[in-house]
Amino acid sequence: MTFTLDLPTGPLADAVLHTVRSSVSTPIAHHSVRSFYFAQLLAEHEGALDDAAYDRDLLFAATVMHDLGAGELAPGRARFEVEGADLAAALLTEHDVEAADVDRVWEAIALHTSPGIAERRGLLAHLTRGGIGIDFGRTVEIVAHREKEIHAAYPRLATARSLTDAIVERAARSTAAAPRYSLGGELLRERRAAGTTELERAAAASPWGE
Template identity: 35%
Template sequence: MRTYLLGMEAARRDGVTDIDSESLCLAALFHDCGTAPLYNGPARFEIEGADAAARFLRAYGWAPARIDPIWEAIALHTTPEIPERRGMIARYVRIGVQIEFGSAGLRQSFAEAIEAAENKYPRQYVEEVLQGLVIDQALARPQKALQPSWAADLVRHHRPGRQGINPGF
C-alpha cells in the first residue's frame, strides 16, 4: 500500500489527473508477491508476481488490455529507466518503489507522504524480509538471479549470517 500511496503522490505532483488508480493499486499490491512461497516458480520473482497478478485479474474477468499494463509494471519494477517509459502504471509503481527505498534526497522530497504512508502501513523490517526472500529463492534456483538484475546484486553482496540491509539493496 505504501508503494501505491507514494506512486499516487508522485503522479499528483506531476500533474497527472487521468491515472487508472485501481490498476496502479493492484500493480503495487502484487509487485512483490513473487517472493511468496505460493508464487515461487522458476522465473524471477518479478515475473512470477506479474503472472500471479494476471491470473488473479483474469479470474475476475479483467480484459487483457487492462491486465497488460499491470503485468508490465510488476515485471519491470526493479529495472532502472524502462518502466518510466512504459506507461503510467509502470512509471508510478517504479517511482513509488524508488521513493520508498531510494536515495536520501528523493526520500526527503517526499518526507511528508512517506511519513503518512508509514504511519498507516508500518515498514516492519521490510528491507530485511524482502532481501531474505529474494536471496533464498535465488540460492535455491540460480536462474532467478541472472545478471543483470536486482536479485543478482543481492546474491553478489550476500554474506550468510550478516545482519542488516544488504549493500545490494
Template identity: 40%
Template sequence: MDVYGDLPFPRTALAEAATRYAREIVPEPIFNHCMRTYLYGRALGEARGMRAGHDYDDELLFLGSVLHDTGLSEPGDGDQRFDLDGADLAARFLTERGVAADRVEIVWDAIALHLHYDLALRKRPEIALVSAGAGYDLGPAGPFTLPEEYTARVHEALPRLHAAAVLHRAIVGQALAKPRKAPPFSLPGELVRQETGAVWPTWRELMSTPPSWNDYEGFEDEGREPGGGAA
C-alpha cells in the same frame, strides 16, 4: 481498506480482493511495502501533475503496486526472477477474476518492469508509478520529495518493519534455493553475489561457454580497435 483511514486507497471489489490475497501470501513487511508503493506512486504522480482517474487508471496502479512483490511468496516462487514470477502470478489472479486481457497486460508490465525504473518511466503512468513508488519506499531520492508529514502518516498506518532487510532476505533465500532465479547481472544475482562472494563471469567467458558460436576462437584482440577488421 477502512483500517487505513483517509489514505486514498481505491475501494473497488477487485482492489479489496487483491489486498486480501497479497496480505495472505506475503509477510507483513513486504505487504506494507506494497501498499506504501501505491501511496508513494500516486503522490509522486500528483507531484508531476498527474491526477488519479483522469491521467491514469487508479485501480490498475493499485493492482500493480499491491501485487508487485508476490513473486516472493510461496505460491509465487517459480523458476524465474521474482519480478517475472510475480507478474505471472498477478496475471493469473486477475484473469481468474474475469479482468480483461488488456488490463491484465498493464499490471503484468508494471510488475515485470518495476526493477527497471529507466524503462518503466517511459511507459504509461500505471507502469511508471509502480516503479517510482516502490523505489521511493526503499530509498526516497530523485527529483521529487514528498512532505514529511505525509510520509509519517503513511508509516504510522503501514509500519516499515525492516522492509528493505526482509526483502533482501526473501530475494536471496529464493535464489540460493533456485540459482536460476538469480542470473548474472540481475538484481537478484547481484544480491546473491554480495551474500556469497561469488565472482561474475566476464563477457568473454559468457560468450565462450558451450553452447556458443565460438566468436573468440582465433580472435586476437590485442591492439585492435573496437569493431575493427573486415566485415
C-alpha cells in the same frame, strides 16, 4: 486529489489484499501498500491524476502485488519480478479484468526493478517504479507532507532486510531465478560473499531508515 489512507474496495481489491497478506511477510505487505500511497502522491506531484492513462485501481493492483514473487506462491523457477507479474496477471484475469489492462499491470511489475526502462513504458509502469523507489528513499521530498501518517499506518518493520531475505531465498532455488545482473541474482551473490547487500546498506542510510 484529496489524499486518504482508504484503500480501494470491492471484490478485486479485496482479492489483491488477501493474496498479498496471506503470501508475503508483514514487512513486505506494508512496503507494498506504502508504495501505492507514494505512487499516488507522485502522480499528484507530476500532474498525472487527470491523465487518461491514470487508473487508480490498476495502480493499486500493480504496486500492492509487485512483490508477490517474493512470497509463498512463487516457486523460484524464474526471476521474482516475472513470477510476481505472472501471479498478479492470473488474479486479474480471474476477476475479468480486460486483457490490455492485465498486460499493463504485468509489465509494471515485471519491470519494477529495471531503471531507465520502466519509466519509458507508460504511466502505470512509471508510477509503480516511482512509488516503490520513494519507499526506498528516493525523491522523498515529494511525499514529505504525508509520510508520517503513512508510516504510522504501515510501519517499516525492517523492510529492506525482510524483502532481501525473501528474494535471496527464492533466487537460490534455481539458476533461472538468479540470472547474472538481475536484482535477485546480485542480491544472492552479495549475501553469499559479504553477508549483507548494497540494497540493505542503502536502505539503512536512506531518510526512512530500514
